[in-house]
Amino acid sequence: MLSVRSYMPMSTVFEKKVYAALKRIPRGKVTTYARLAKAIGSPNAARAVGNALGKNQKIGQIPCHRVVRADGSLGGFALGKAEKVKYISREGVIVRNGKIADFRRRLFDF
């Protein structure tokens, strides 16, 4: 029998749920850590969602730049907020004074 003796980055079930939900968000739309948490059945795991996004992350494969804070401010990003703004702007979403413009209208309904 083969056994795994070396460590290799494995994504947890929770992380997979997060990514799966994330893939449903279309360009030009955004969601919040809390809303995403609810969408995957963990209504109070907003913080954990952020952690999940912060870990692994092969930018480009997963649109984690579409996840922002509940008040419309950007929230964190592995490569810095400046980069996050780039990715978001590229999709037509306007960021003004550190916040998503027309926030309500930009929110994706899971």
Place this chain on the structure above:
DNA sequence: ATTATGACCGAAG
């Protein structure tokens, strides 16, 4: 099993 750590949130001052 216990502890520490965060890309969070809402309420309160």
Place this chain on the structure above:
DNA sequence: GCTTCGGCCATAA
């Protein structure tokens, strides 16, 4: 608008 605080939660050590 701001900051602080308490609460929440999945993970790693």
